[in-house]
Amino acid sequence: MPIRIADNLPARRTLEAESVIVMGETEAARQDIRPLRIALLNLMPDKITTETQIARLLGATPLQIELELVRLSGHVSKTTSAGHIAEFYRPFRDVRAERFDGLIVTGAPVETMDYGEVTYWDELRQIFDWSQTLCHRLFTICWGAMAALAHFHGVPKHALGAKAHGVFPHLNRAPASPWLRGMSDIVPVPVSRWSEVRRDDLPETVKVLLDSDEVGPCLVDDPAHRAIHMFNHLEYDTLTLDTEYRRDGERIVPRHYYPDDDPAQLPRNTWRTYGHQLFGNWINEVYQTTPFDLNAIA
Numbered sequence: 672m673p674i675r676i677a678d679n680l681p682a683r684r685t686l687e688a689e690s691v692i693v694m695g696e697t698e699a700a701r702q703d704i705r706p707l708r709i710a711l712l713n714l715m716p717d718k719i720t721t722e723t724q725i726a727r728l729l730g731a732t733p734l735q736i737e738l739e740l741v742r743l744s745g746h747v748s749k750t751t752s753a754g755h756i757a758e759f760y761r762p763f764r765d766v767r768a769e770r771f772d773g774l775i776v777t778g779a780p781v782e783t784m785d786y787g788e789v790t791y792w793d794e795l796r797q798i799f800d801w802s803q804t805l806c807h808r809l810f811t812i813c814w815g816a817m818a819a820l821a822h823f824h825g826v827p828k829h830a831l832g833a834k835a836h837g838v839f840p841h842l843n844r845a846p847a848s849p850w851l852r853g854m855s856d857i858v859p860v861p862v863s864r865w866s867e868v869r870r871d872d873l874p875e876t877v878k879v880l881l882d883s884d885e886v887g888p889c890l891v892d893d894p895a896h897r898a899i900h901m902f903n904h905l906e907y908d909t910l911t912l913d914t915e916y917r918r919d920g921e922r923i924v925p926r927h928y929y930p931d932d933d934p935a936q937l938p939r940n941t942w943r944t945y946g947h948q949l950f951g952n953w954i955n956e957v958y959q960t961t962p963f964d965l966n967a968i969a
Contacts, residue, residue, distance in 0.1 A: 675737045682723035706735040707772040714779035716750035724906040728950035746791040770968040772961045774806040778813025782866045807961045807968050809898035816900035824874050828866045835862045837926030841881040841889045852952050859941045861907040862886050905946035
């Protein structure tokens with residue numbers, strides 16, 4: 672089954688070129704089926720790239736997905752055109768009375784700041800609380816994951832002396848977990864961050880699923896909040912780390928990314944399969960456990 676997005680969303684052309692089945696509003700209305708409603712709170716500066724990456728992984732699952740793009744009500748993006756935001760994104764204040772099968776919260780380029788210094792911190796905390804009442808499952812990524820753990824559990828984040836940047840092998844610590852179904856014992860994951868969450872700071876109710884000796888926890892399960900939190904980026908494209916490396920003035924070469932660690936060579940994508948598995952497992956778990964009647968989500 673396909674992913675349902677706006678007909679003129681830029682991601683549509685990219686996904687169709689990759690043979691991801693995309694459905695428009697008219698086609699979706701003809702199917703006698705309840706799609707899964709997934710809200711994406713996109714906090715990344717390059718919103719078009721991020722919405723394409725997430726839609727690609729959701730659209731590869733065997734279920735019909737209705738993707739709702741959500742933005743903060745009290746924050747104006749300076750890096751994505753106002754026209755794109757106005758056409759495709761709904762402010763949180765307009766969706767807060769609605770129910771969703773799942774909510775995905777992305778990272779944001781504010782990880783070196785204290786949470787209280789982030790201008791939209793209060794609204795984000797309201798969204799996390801809302802996810803516990805009108806959303807069935809929560810999936811947070813990078814800074815969004817750190818912020819969620821700080822909000823729900825008081826877990827601090829710690830600044831790194833140097834940017835963690837590259838593709839690092841992670842140990843699968845819970846192969847029986849539904850979130851890691853089908854994954855190998857070692858999972859390569861792109862990492863790109865200036866801060867970290869440490870194992871010792873996590874409460875006993877939060878279980879580490881993927882872990883690295885080099886860069887710490889990657890994926891944790893937070894069953895008390897029906898959430899998984901991923902500190903890294905299985906959604907990344909092949910060249911995303913390369914783009915960041917060039918953008919940052921080629922100061923920190925991403926580790927384990929280029930062949931022979933040579934930035935002149937084209938990187939190889941070793942994580943794509945695991946990104947599809949993680950998002951597919953999440954969607955499957957949402958589908959298996961969400962009520963058929965959206966009004967029953969509470």
